[in-house]
Amino acid sequence: MGVEGIGARVTRKEDKRFVTGKGKYVDDVRVHGMTYAHFVRSPHAHAKVKGIDISEAMKKTGVVAVLTGKEIVEDKIGNLICGWMIHSKDGSPMKMGAWPAMAPETVRFVGQAVAVVIGETRNQARDGADAVIVDYEELPAAASIKAAIAPGAPQLHPEAPGNVVYDWAIGDEKATSDAFAKAAHKVSFELTNNRLVPNAMEPRAAIAEYDEAEEHFTLHTTSQNPHVARLVLSAFYGVAQEHKLRVIAPDVGGGFGSKIFIYPEEMVALWASKKVNRPVKWTSDRTEAFLTDAHGRDHVSKAEMAFDANHKMLGLRVKTHANFGAYMSLFSSSVPTYLYATLLSGQYNIPAIYAEVMGVYTNTTPVDAYRGAGRPEASYLLERLIETAARQFKIDPAELRRKNFITSFPHQTPVIMAYDTGDFNASLDAALKEIDYAGFPARKAKAKSEGKLRGIGLSCYIEACGIAPSKAVGSLGAGVGLWESAEVRVNPVGTIEILTGSHSHGQGHETTFAQVVADRLGISINQVSIVHGDTDKVQFGMGTYGSRSGAVGISAIVKAMEKMEAKAKKIAAHHLEASEQDIVIENGEFKVTGTDKAMALANVALSAYTAHNLPDGMEPGLKESAFYDPSNFTFPAGSYICEVEVDAGTGKTTFINFVAADDFGRLINPMIVEGQVHGGIAQGIGQALLEGAVYDDSGQLVTASYMDYAMPRADDLPSFKLQHTTTLCPGNPLGIKGCGEAGAIGSSAAVINAITDAIGNNKLEMPATPDRVWHAIQARA
Amino acid sequence: MYETTYHRPSSVDEAAALSARDAEAKYLAGGHTLIPVMKQRLASPTAVIDIGRIPALIGVEVSGDMLTIKAATTYFDIMNSADVKKSIPAIAHLTSVLGDPQVRARGTIGGSIANNDPAADFPAAVLALGATVKTNKRSIAANDFFKGLFTTALNDGELITAISFPVPAKAGYSKMRHPASRFALTGVFVAQMKNGDVRVAATGASQNGVMRVPGIETALKANWSASALENVKISPNGLIADIHGSAEYRANLIKVMAQRALG
Known part of the structure; x- marks a missing residue:
């Protein structure tokens, strides 16, 4: 692998600028003549906008303009889109209400923008916004799934009667009913998957510039996928033409999915920059982030599983209600359907599955993909159900899982997914060994003798990553292809630039992508630069989410490298008077195999650009590009085991041990992979113990700041013990499966299973706050 | 934040005069309460009078059976x-579980009790120990000082200068931290005074702010032990x-924290 090649623990190239404060984020961008935007937001969860009086605001010092939804409509700016069509059971397309960037008539969640004030300074824009008088007529709100589907509930959108966006199903209903009819044992369970606020460290921001002479826009924005942003802003919103819009996503401080979407604020900043013919900057504050960044999760589900007399699974039936909030965000429709229900087979051989999902509008912030997106919900449901079954059957939860593991591949599940490879016993074995599972009963007994409640919990997850084969997702309703692009530019002196459509916002691509190139050519990663995040530099790309940058983004790079290497070999063979089949690449040189004849990469590159002596008919230059479209999803999987102690007096959970054994296929940089797993587990533990967005009945977000929304901190978390077991993904050149979301997907069920084991009461919802755990202990007693 | 005027007086009299001039x-x-609400535009004082650097307001003194902590002394220094x-090692312990290093570096004891946040830690110590709150005008007994949520006996412009704590025979503080804010979800300070009196105060629990807990005081006076609180x-x-x-959970925490405060 070499010291910097594939598999090496190389420290991150990008960290020098991050740890020395030299990163360049959107809010660091300052341009001449810049103005500032401040949004006027609804304090009501549901209200008619009867009128907006901007006269006082316009008199305020430094106010440049006040723009409202009326102008958005007049300028024929498009409504926000949802890019994945889902059809209900009855074949009807999902029922969506319009989402204008600024509400001209009706507001449907607290924080929805109704107007924007452009000011000379940030404070002056805010002064102006404070002076805008909005005449609201309050309407009754439906702030939860339960409230929204109740008879006589307030209606959010006339297009969606009963607030139902879709009533969708997957699997074979009859086969599943038959399985339950012949079952020897049945287990059923109801649970909530709590709503989360993404809380990227860097809040969203935009700075939009309009060049009147060129009729050209430039938008710096906090995006995980700048090309998608450009496409949506031009093709759907009509703010600018695609070839007249440059979108730059520079250093971005975390996304977790929340920066996939193209939000009203970024669009309004772009539109306003032309209206006022000045650059417009908007930076979200933390309260705005709580109120307007797309939230995650928020399911209420009922699940039942049928087993035969030998505890082999026969069938799974799931009914889920998913809360979409007030509007359908960009990928929201796909999250509780194709990213959720297709994973309900987990690691298990389940002959029949039937899952119904009802998507519901509520007067809350829109909900969309958040780290794991649907897969954590599936994993949590399934792994709690199996743990419940093991307790009901009084058999070892590891053994119940093992008995039902899929052991031969490929495996077609009853819910679309075809698992290509895996070894679920290997990861379970590794985790059981690391945590000393066999020694647990003795540890529990010892803890009990000291008056302490100790528990252990398992979670064996699988996820579908490497999103995604374009034809497959197209057939399921996706509005885009999910391939990735790459371009390899070898400069005349042999340094290399890799242009990628992936986007790094914490993942360390500048290091790992360079390692792949360094590994292939036998050069230093310092000879390789990774260029990303600018639509003027990279031709097109689909961005980073769904653990796709390794499996899809790197595969595109490999494909482009292969093309470049083939040409370079021809050049070297020509100079070395050898056959190109005999050329091998080692240590930065093109060598004739079995001889000492060699030509350095730099000389090959120089030759390509001087073009003085190239093979007949060869074009000059050494630059190749590729588009890579995966043939299947990838299926990272693993076993997480958590051991906890619960303080019976306070209900507080303390971690004794946390083990994660993952199969991610090929690891490019194990250190970075471990960092991804650590962060993912932190978010999974956050969901399990601490985090939860809470609305009151009127639709006010109770947890709108860090005083009430508990983010995990270092001292809330144990030291994680990580193991890797490896089966290479057969679907891509390096065998990569992806690692970005696993921690968030696998960990929460392990934590709750451990707590419920410790306290002897299985009825416990997330976040398992000390208050809830204490009450569960009392309920048991 | 709206524009405001910043003053940094060098004496208590100068601070009081500035306050008297401008209602x-x-x-x-420390600014931990005032600055955030100013940033949120929920408070817009015409002027802020920074008392954090007045030498006479900073420091700790022990005299006989009395520990005096001056009002602008930071948690870190305490x-x-x-x-x-x-x-009174229980007070040192209380500050060690109060906030985080950044909070402890800025926050002051005077600011804490003047604000009287119902989940703040220090009001529990002041009330349980029967401390005396000294202002630039008078001395106020702890029993008379705390008047409910964010409300105290202080008059407009009155400035706390020091808090004097009688040194107890035994004391302890235990706190269940709020998972998000790390304030006290419930915190209990127990004290056995040298005359045998037992005083117990809970913070974070009552809708009226810091409170005495007579049931626990009675039980501990009879028997200073965790087991005395079981029933x-x-x-x-x-x-x-x-x-x-x-x-119900907070009621449970009052008992459990009191037991753990006994050490």
Whole structure:
């Protein structure tokens, strides 16, 4: 692998600028003549906008303009889109209400923008916004799934009667009913998957510039996928033409999915920059982030599983209600359907599955993909159900899982997914060994003798990553292809630039992508630069989410490298008077195999650009590009085991041990992979113990700041013990499966299973706050 | 934040004079409460009078059986004070579980009790120890000082200068931290005074702010031990109920924290 090649623990190239404060984020961008935007937001969860009086605001010092939804409509700016069509059971397309960037008539969640004030300074824009008088007529709100589907509930959108966006199903209903009819044992369970606020460290921001002479826009924005942003802003919103819009996503401080979407604020900043013919900057504050960044999760589900007399699974039936909030965000429709229900087979051989999902509008912030997106919900449901079954059957939860593991591949599940490879016993074995599972009963007994409640919990997850084969997702309703692009530019002196459509916002691509190139050519990663995040530099790309940058983004790079290497070999063979089949690449040189004849990469590159002596008919230059479209999803999987102690007096959970054994296929940089797993587990533990967005009945977000929304901190978390077991993904050149979301997907069920084991009461919802755990202990007693 | 005027007086008299001139001015100590609400535009004082650097307001003194902590002394300095550790180590412990290093570096004891946040730690120590709050006008007994949520006996412009704590025979503080804010979800300070009196105060629990807990005081006076509290019942009536803890949970915490405060 070499010291910097594939598999090496190389420290991150990008960290020098991050740890020395030299990163360049959107809010660091300052341009001449810049103005500032401040949004006027609804304090009501549901209200008619009867009128907006901007006269006082316009008199305020430094106010440049006040723009409202009326102008958005007049300028024929498009409504926000949802890019994945889902059809209900009855074949009807999902029922969506319009989402204008600024509400001209009706507001449907607290924080929805109704107007924007452009000011000379940030404070002056805010002064102006404070002076805008909005005449609201309050309407009754439906702030939860339960409230929204109740008879006589307030209606959010006339297009969606009963607030139902879709009533969708997957699997074979009859086969599943038959399985339950012949079952020897049945287990059923109801649970909530709590709503989360993404809380990227860097809040969203935009700075939009309009060049009147060129009729050209430039938008710096906090995006995980700048090309998608450009496409949506031009093709759907009509703010600018695609070839007249440059979108730059520079250093971005975390996304977790929340920066996939193209939000009203970024669009309004772009539109306003032309209206006022000045650059417009908007930076979200933390309260705005709580109120307007797309939230995650928020399911209420009922699940039942049928087993035969030998505890082999026969069938799974799931009914889920998913809360979409007030509007359908960009990928929201796909999250509780194709990213959720297709994973309900987990690691298990389940002959029949039937899952119904009802998507519901509520007067809350829109909900969309958040780290794991649907897969954590599936994993949590399934792994709690199996743990419940093991307790009901009084058999070892590891053994119940093992008995039902899929052991031969490929495996077609009853819910679309075809698992290509895996070894679920290997990861379970590794985790059981690391945590000393066999020694647990003795540890529990010892803890009990000291008056302490100790528990252990398992979670064996699988996820579908490497999103995604374009034809497959197209057939399921996706509005885009999910391939990735790459371009390899070898400069005349042999340094290399890799242009990628992936986007790094914490993942360390500048290091790992360079390692792949360094590994292939036998050069230093310092000879390789990774260029990303600018639509003027990279031709097109689909961005980073769904653990796709390794499996899809790197595969595109490999494909482009292969093309470049083939040409370079021809050049070297020509100079070395050898056959190109005999050329091998080692240590930065093109060598004739079995001889000492060699030509350095730099000389090959120089030759390509001087073009003085190239093979007949060869074009000059050494630059190749590729588009890579995966043939299947990838299926990272693993076993997480958590051991906890619960303080019976306070209900507080303390971690004794946390083990994660993952199969991610090929690891490019194990250190970075471990960092991804650590962060993912932190978010999974956050969901399990601490985090939860809470609305009151009127639709006010109770947890709108860090005083009430508990983010995990270092001292809330144990030291994680990580193991890797490896089966290479057969679907891509390096065998990569992806690692970005696993921690968030696998960990929460392990934590709750451990707590419920410790306290002897299985009825416990997330976040398992000390208050809830204490009450569960009392309920048991 | 709206524009404001910043003053940095060098004496208590100068601070009081600045305050007397401007009814809309606010004293600023550590700033942990005032600055956030100013940033949110929920407070817009015409002037802030920074009392955090007045030498006469900073420091710790022990005299006989009395520990005096001056009002603008930071939590960090209290936590590390040899006098505090020696005379009332429970107060040093309280500051060590108060906030985080950044909070402890800025926050002051005077700011904490003047604000009287119902989940702040220091009001529990002041009330349990029967401390005396000294102002630029008078001395106020702890029993008379705390008047409910964010309300105290202080008059407009009156400035706390020091808090004097009688050194107890025994004392302890135990706190269940709020999962998000790390304030006290419930914190209990127990004290056995040298005359045999037992005083117990709970913070974070009551809808009316810091409170004495007579049931626990009686039990501990009879028997200063955790087991003495096993059968004590704390009523959830009047206790805070929110997403982080029901009233019943807080009632339980009052007892459990009192037991753990005994050490």
